[in-house]
Amino acid sequence: MDLTLHVWRQKGPQDKGKLETYPAKNVSPDMSFLEMLDEVNDGLIKSGKDPIAFDHDCREGICGMCSQVINGRPHGKQEKTTVCQLHMRQYNDGDEIFIEPWRAKAFPIQKDLIVDRSSLDVIMQAGGYTSCHTGGVDDANAMLIPKPTADYAMDAAECIGCGACIAACPNSSAMLFTSAKVAQLAALPQGKPEARKRVLAMTQAILDEGFGNCTNHYECEAACPKGISVKFIAKLNREYLKTMIPTSTDA
Amino acid sequence: MNLFKSTVGRKILMAVTGLMLVGFITVHLLGNLSVFAGADAINAYAKHLHDLGPLVWVFRLVMLLLFAVHITFGVQLYLENRAATPDNYAIQKTLVTTFSAKTMVFTGLIILAFLLYHLLHFTVQITNPEISAQNLPLVDGHLDVFTMVTLSFQKVFISLVYIVAMIALTLHIFHGLSSWVQTLGLSTGSSQDKVTYIGKIVAIAYGLAYIAIPLLLLARIVK
Incomplete structure (x- = not known):
């Protein structure tokens, strides 16, 4: 499937930051959400651009690192699921997906989707x-x-x-x-x-x-x-x- | 003292003062409904209140204190919560919260504005002096509160103000009455506690009863 991503890009804590649009092509429904982002980053790196920074660690739903608000919902639309356990089969071809960091004064943004x-x-x-x-x-x-x-x-x-x-x-x-x-x-x-x-x-x-x-x-x-x-x-x-x-x- | 500074302490203060204020609007509503029992009933009720003398002032003082605590901390907590949430999401979604819960500070301030108008209207009686009880002929030596109320609510503007304010009140106590059990630590299950539902039903019942008074008088169903 092909998706359109609107991702929060912010160079550092002092930067204003803004949403930027990226295509995600040939996404397999068996990919996790983070694997889909890995592929998008691969493409960005190959074209000489700065990859999207996001937090992740265990990728099995127990470490609590993957902090992304996807289409207005923390960890995306699947109930009781972390971003790393969210799979692309939850999405359809042509979907637009907004990806933002946690937003709170107590969680200052470090870079893109990474908060402290x-x-x-x-x-x-x-x-x-x-x-x-x-x-x-x-x-x-x-x-x-x-x-x-x-x-x-x-x-x-x-x-x-x-x-x-x-x-x-x-x-x-x-x-x-x-x-x-x-x-x-x-x-x-x-x-x-x-x-x-x-x-x-x-x-x-x-x-x-x-x-x-x-x-x-x-x-x-x-x-x-x-x-x-x-x-x-x-x-x-x-x-x-x-x-x-x-x-x-x-x- | 910690109670007035702590995040939980102030939440508990909001719930306790809020519940006491609901106690007040319960008594107030029962008194108001006497208008449907006719002129003699509500005039007698008004006379009883007047006859309490200095007790009325003790009561007013307590009310002032409750309002002061509830409003001060309500606004203070709202401002702190706004400061804690400086940026909005591009896509802002909520799943389970209610319109009522999200608008507490606004419905609260509408109620405050209404309260001031309400006191000027029926207690100080300066907004519509021509139909105020102190300028109307006495009935059996007592103030004719019934006529003041009916003539007031036959005016579209006054009725509208009261109806809008009572909608705000309903929204306000809809959240309040469904969440105090949680705040006071009495809830043991999820937000699905029975008291939550009972609170919501009571809030709607209060709202309907309060709105019925100006509505029925405006429509001249009750004269």
């Missing part, structure tokens, strides 16, 4: 961890965790930190990402000791990094390639409310 997502790391550094002693490995069954709790934490842990939730959010809020981390750790015994400190620090980091506030649009859940539920945002809100209840160590 370090702000998510800063949120993680603020509290997305549990402190534990080093030394011998604990016995795997020493700490009993009910199966539903483990499943709940695992559902939250599915988040790959790609940033699609922020790209989809009309407010550029990082609440779904943050809530997945807060909920995962708050649900498990290992995360409980630091639960209060964590939710306050991580939600503060959201604002400090220039993300917006959550106003319950739920676009994040719809865009998430891992299907992270907004119920984790409700859980984060519960964790926040809990910090208002004084504990015996507060007084």
Whole structure:
């Protein structure tokens, strides 16, 4: 099939950037979206032009690097699928495809489709961890965790930190990402000791990094390639409310 | 205090003050509907309110505080969210959000503008002095609120202002009533919680009931 691509080209962080049009000819339906871009880049390189810069790493849907908004939807039109797992059979001959980077103040564009997502790391550094002693490995069954709790934490842990939730959010809020981390750790015994400190620090980091506030649009859940539920945002809100209840160590 | 600065704290404040304001419009609506029970009913209702004396002022003060918090943080959060989203996509798509959710700050400001007009119209009574209760003959020694209301809403302009404002109110509480459960952390499922649907139905019911008053009086179905 032959396609027409409208791709965001931006030389660097300071450049204004604009959409440029490229033909993508003889695209096989079995190609992934990134392989299709590889072919287009091959053509650009051969004709002496600058190839389209885009992020990618594992190409198996788990690393969260491929950050592209395709025809207005983060990761393209297929539900619960990252760009690398999106295949060209989803498109028809003659289609026009708009490819843009994540757009948010907290995700400055580095070049073309590549954005700097370090702000998510800063949120993680603020509290997305549990402190534990080093030394011998604990016995795997020493700490009993009910199966539903483990499943709940695992559902939250599915988040790959790609940033699609922020790209989809009309407010550029990082609440779904943050809530997945807060909920995962708050649900498990290992995360409980630091639960209060964590939710306050991580939600503060959201604002400090220039993300917006959550106003319950739920676009994040719809865009998430891992299907992270907004119920984790409700859980984060519960964790926040809990910090208002004084504990015996507060007084 | 963290509550007034935090992203979650302010969201919770919006939900709590919003719910209290919905409590207010619930009572207000029940009072308004007494217009359909005839002149005596709404005039008696107005007299009861007046007879509360200083309590009315306590109530007004609380309302002012609720509005101040709700509006201040609403506008502040909106401005922060705009700043966080400086560039639009060439193709802007949304999948699940509602028109109501996207226009909260605008419907909110329409309601604020309406509120000011509404107070000048029916409380201070200076926008249409010729039909204001304080200039109308007393009925049994009481203000004739019924006549003021019916004569007001027989004017196309006034009715139109009220109807447009009530459409804005409906849109505003459509999102508010369907998302407070999430904000207060009471939601355990997805956005498909039953309360979400109930909230949307209540919002539409309130809207229809509020709009019925100027509409039926304008059409002279109720006189």
